[in-house]
Amino acid sequence: MTKTNPNASISGARRRAKFAIVPLAAAQLMITLDSTIVSVALPSLQADVGLSNSDRAWAVTAYTLTFGGLLLLGGRLGDLIGRKRALMIGVIGFAVVSAACGAAQNSLMFVGSRALQGIFAALIAPSALALITTTFTEPRERAKAVGIYAATAMSGGAAGLVVGGLLTDYLSWRWCMFVNIPMSVIVVLGTVLCVAGTSRHTDVKADVPGAILVTLGMGGVTYGLAVASEGGWGSGETIGALIAGIALLAAFVWWQSRAVSPLLPLRVAVNRVSGASFLAMMISAFCTFGMMLGMTYQLQTVLGFTPLQAGLAFIAFVGTAVLSSTQVGRRLVTLIRPGLMMAAGLVLYALALLLVTRLTPQSSYWADIFPPLALMGLGVGILTVPVVGTVMAVSEARDSGVVAAIVNTMQQAGGSVGAALLNTISVNAAAAYLGSRTGDPATEVEATVHGFVAASEWSVGIALIGALTAAVAVDIPAPRKALPQAEK
Structure with missing residues (x-):
């Protein structure tokens, strides 16, 4: 009967863990890149999917709105289900909706897919950073890994603008979205091979009502600001959206003062x-x-x-x-x-x-x-x-x-x-x-x-x-x- 050497297994896991920064940094690059990659493609895609001048901001805003609104909830969900599992779900979901975004035939499909991208990005961002801190426990290794991660986040904006221009010029603006698919494959395979699983914190409570209130509130304010370009500041649609958004944000603040596990401790x-x-x-x-x-x-x-x-x-x-x-x-x-x-x-x-x-x-x-x-x-x-x-x-x-x-x-x-x-x-x-x-x-x-x-x-x-x-x-x-x- 062949005996396994536990020390050899541990040594192999440690060697693989050294490469964990590759998929984790790639995940951060992917979601940062998507905040800018569509910017230089806007004049091309605007006519293609039927975005009006007043609606063109939604190509960017739909992504940043759901991303920002759900980041706090995404971090809590990672604690609840495990960071590695949360990262995998986020990356796979991001790839699927990116494909839908690239295949969009009208403005509703495009903007809706961009909003879904933001939802999955909100799951990816906190999970990737948390996995770096749990994977690289030695101070010098952790400092190096965090440095690589930060540099990737900072350069992601530049990469998005340049890659977006390159893909739009030589292929199509649609490839600004399709490019996320091969990147997602790299992240998923690297995570499976190099990143160790993390424990679940079942005692953590996800403040879903808080996430819904803050996201809808920000959505209402942003929508009101956007439609004012067509209907004017005095239109019923503009005023109604702004009032609803502000009311929802006020309700979010009230709820945070009473929630057991608030997203935003007051x-x-x-x-x-x-x-x-x-x-x-x-x-x-x-x-x-x-x-x-x-x-x-x-x-x-x-x-x-x-x-x-x-x-x-x-x-x-x-x-x-x-x-x-x-x-x-x-x-x-x-x-x-x-x-x-x-x-x-x-x-x-x-x-x-x-x-x-x-x-x-x-x-x-x-x-x-x-x-x-x-x-x-x-x-x-x-x-x-x-x-x-x-x-x-x-x-x-x-x-x-x-x-x-x-x-x-x-x-x-x-x-x-x-x-x-x-x-x-x-x-x-x-x-x-x-x-x-x-x-x-x-x-x-x-x-x-x-x-x-x-x-x-x-x-x-x-x-x-x-x-x-x-x-x-x-x-x-x-x-x-x-x-x-x-x-x-």
Whole structure:
């Protein structure tokens, strides 16, 4: 009878575990990539599936809305059913709905599939990060794995823009969705082979009512902001959606004060320092998603860039974002008060958007578009590093998981509202501009640029309000050494 060597089995499992970062980082890359990959394909897919100008923001918002709204619930479900199982379910579901999204024949099918993508992404994100912390237990290995994971998350935005442009140019916008299928296969196979299973926490309660209330509430507000571009701010549909959304969000807050296992513990939300930090992150995403949506049309419709050229043009933003996150922000966070750093980041956003307001149909890329993109990217790291480090430092250890999820939730919520509201402002301003030029008719291109400029003017004001709030409310001193969450 042959005896098995348990030590050899353990050694083999450890060797396989070293490669676990590959599928886990690939999972993060896939869901991050999908937040931007559709941006440069919008002019191509808009006509193909019948998206109107007022509805085009939903190509982005439908994904970020369900993603952000369900992140907290996704983390709880991972605790309940096991992180590895949750990741597998999320990835397989993501692949299936991506195929449906790529095959969409109308706007309803496309937007609906994008919303379903966000639901499964909300299951993937917290599970992948949690599996890294349980798989890599040795401090040096864990630091390296987290570094790879963070770099993947940061570069995912760049990859989405470039890959989206490449696929749209040489194949079809539909491949921006189909590309998730082979990526999902890699993640599933790698997870099966390299990632150990985790225990289930059957005592965890999933706050389903809270998840439903916050997601429907955000959906109502976002829908109201989006339909205002067609019906106007005084229409019954706009007012009704906004009132319903706000009422549902108020009900969510009420429920969180009474739920046994709330998605958002109010002790975290009402803390002045963490609350202002969350707001800074939300405003950052608000400005970023709105700018990217408008800049996509500026590059392709006005300047005549191909989708691939437009994707490469955004590297000005992502390159400086990576540099400021990994180098500038990491060093400054030990020298400057966090509130002042957040304020400085948002002031850079405001300056970048102020430069955008100078755009005309005759603007060039290097003189008029590259500078604001690079400046906003610089603001990303200067803002993000102190936000993450501060909210983790001022929160109780028992809340560390939910606080990390809230940061992601604020980012997705800000992106959803920013894309919807700023697109509405842009569409309305463009229509008003066309209507006012009866004696000297304006071209569609001129109206498009005018609308983008008008939306950017609003963003400047919002970024400055956020900067003032952060500078005043986040009044804690700079840490003596780099916060763990901010380290490279």
